[in-house]
Amino acid sequence: MKKYLIHGGRPLYGKVEISGAKNAAVGIIPAALLVNGVCRIGNLPQISDVTLMLNILQELGANVRTMNRSTVEVDCTAIHNHPVAYESGRKIRASYYLLGALLGRFGQAEVPLPGGCDFGGRPIDQHLKGLRALGADVEVKNGFMCAKVEGGRLKGNHIYLDVVTVGATMNVMLAATLADGLTVIENAAKEPHIVDLANFLNSMGAQITGAGTDVIKVRGVEQLHGGEYTIIPDQIEAGTYMAAVAAAGGEVRVNNIIPKHMECITAKLVEMGVEVEEDGDSLIVRRNGPLHRANIKTMPYPGFPTDMQPQIAAVLCLADGTSVVTEGVWDNRFRYTEEFRRMGAKIQVDGKIAIIEGVPQLMAAPVEACDLRAGAALIVGALAAQGISEVGNIRHVERGYEDIVAKLTGIGAQIEVVDLPDPEVQSANAAG
Numbered sequence: 001m002k003k004y005l006i007h008g009g010r011p012l013y014g015k016v017e018i019s020g021a022k023n024a025a026v027g028i029i030p031a032a033l034l035v036n037g038v039c040r041i042g043n044l045p046q047i048s049d050v051t052l053m054l055n056i057l058q059e060l061g062a063n064v065r066t067m068n069r070s071t072v073e074v075d076c077t078a079i080h081n082h083p084v085a086y087e088s089g090r091k092i093r094a095s096y097y098l099l100g101a102l103l104g105r106f107g108q109a110e111v112p113l114p115g116g117c118d119f120g121g122r123p124i125d126q127h128l129k130g131l132r133a134l135g136a137d138v139e140v141k142n143g144f145m146c147a148k149v150e151g152g153r154l155k156g157n158h159i160y161l162d163v164v165t166v167g168a169t170m171n172v173m174l175a176a177t178l179a180d181g182l183t184v185i186e187n188a189a190k191e192p193h194i195v196d197l198a199n200f201l202n203s204m205g206a207q208i209t210g211a212g213t214d215v216i217k218v219r220g221v222e223q224l225h226g227g228e229y230t231i232i233p234d235q236i237e238a239g240t241y242m243a244a245v246a247a248a249g250g251e252v253r254v255n256n257i258i259p260k261h262m263e264c265i266t267a268k269l270v271e272m273g274v275e276v277e278e279d280g281d282s283l284i285v286r287r288n289g290p291l292h293r294a295n296i297k298t299m300p301y302p303g304f305p306t307d308m309q310p311q312i313a314a315v316l317c318l319a320d321g322t323s324v325v326t327e328g329v330w331d332n333r334f335r336y337t338e339e340f341r342r343m344g345a346k347i348q349v350d351g352k353i354a355i356i357e358g359v360p361q362l363m364a365a366p367v368e369a370c371d372l373r374a375g376a377a378l379i380v381g382a383l384a385a386q387g388i389s390e391v392g393n394i395r396h397v398e399r400g401y402e403d404i405v406a407k408l409t410g411i412g413a414q415i416e417v418v419d420l421p422d423p424e425v426q427s428a429n430a431a432g
């Protein structure tokens with residue numbers, strides 16, 4: 001069982017390079033299904049969610065060539081439209097984008113219901129509503145989402161999303177790109193990865209306007225052509241390193257970011273007493289003094305991102321005074337707090353609200369990641385904690401953070417991956 005062994009309690013110094021955005025990459029790779037020709041995608045993060053998505057495209061018949069560490073060429077010209085393999089599709093949340101993309105290209109798609117982190121219910125009703133509005137018959141049967149449109153081509157329509165959803169906004173954009181006529185998505189999500197998907201599709205010949213606002217217009221085109229595109233930097237990866245410096249102290253230059261995307265996170269860190277200095281496409285993050293309490297409510301962009309909620313909570317565990325963290329996006333995203341209590345944090349959770357009473361010091365402990373950002377938060381906590389922590393279930397972290405051990409080591413952290421025997425297997429063997 002692989003774990004991170006983290007010797008905490010030492011400040012971080014140096015610089016760290018931020019990789020391409022996971023949640024943009026997992027939308028842009030399926031978007032290549034719509035392209036007639038070769039598309040070269042750069043700044044792809046080397047994480048397991050990206051590998052899984054590229055594998056699914058290959059299973060569908062795409063030609064995927066690795067050009068270098070972060071660049072692939074994808075050619076979906078000769079793709080076959082058979083169902084996405086159950087075992088592949090169910091492992092990843094973003095497999096729902098395959099539904100919109102395959103349906104847009106072939107007029108028919110069968111994709112397993114998605115997997116991903118468990119935050120309570122993760123409905124897909126808005127995805128299905130959007131695809132139905134474009135003329136598709138959609139049903140869920142035997143663990144698959146099955147969609148089909150009579151005549152083979154979707155038809156543009158006016159869609160009002162009932163909730164602000166990243167996934168449904170991107171899925172409808174994908175489906176509408178090759179549809180007949182104009183699609184208008186109202187109450188659209190505005191996250192940077194939505195703009196990135198629109199920019200990718202437009203660079204291949206799509207006609208999408210308004211991405212980044214709450215009304216997106218997609219004028220369907222006959223086909224997309226090949227091209228070259230570079231994915232934006234990962235806002236959440238950058239925010240996680242900023243949180244690590246805030247918790248452990250020190251001074252780190254976070255390179256290859258878009259400062260505008262970081263404002264919602266930067267503002268809160270500054271309120272908490274962290275110094276953040278902008279320098280071109282870098283931020284210099286410094287924390288020497290005490291951390292102040294703050295209240296945080298997660299919201300769709302440009303609000304404070306839910307995907308930074310656990311990491312910022314880790315920092316607030318060390319702040320002077322009591323902070324209130326309200327989760328405004330997911331029903332159940334505080335499961336990780338139980339692990340923080342093992343490290344001596346004082347957190348009480350009541351539904352979607354966590355009350356955090358800061359403590360002067362966290363203590364090292366063996367803890368388990370229950371999902372991707374929970375794992376990142378435990379690492380942030382362990383970097384600040386006195387002693388040696390073990391963070392288990394690291395496969396969650398590997399889904400979304402490229403080379404996290406090397407990057408943290410580069411800024412002076414003492415972290416290594418160890419392969420320890422699984423205690424449950426050991427005790428079962430002893431019993432057997």
Ligand code: EPU
Nearest residue numbers: 023094122123124125126127163165166167168307329372
């Ligand atoms: N929702 C519905 N119906 C739907 C879709 C969503 O009611 O059909 C609700 C959800 O229950 C939730 C809210 O709308 O309350 C927002 O969900 P959204 O669709 O925006 O989430 P998602 O697309 O499934 C993406 C990211 C998540 C991130 C959320 C919110 C990907 C692959 N995942 O999920 O990222 O938390 O947006 O920003 O892009 C992560 O990276 O750790 C992660 C979980």
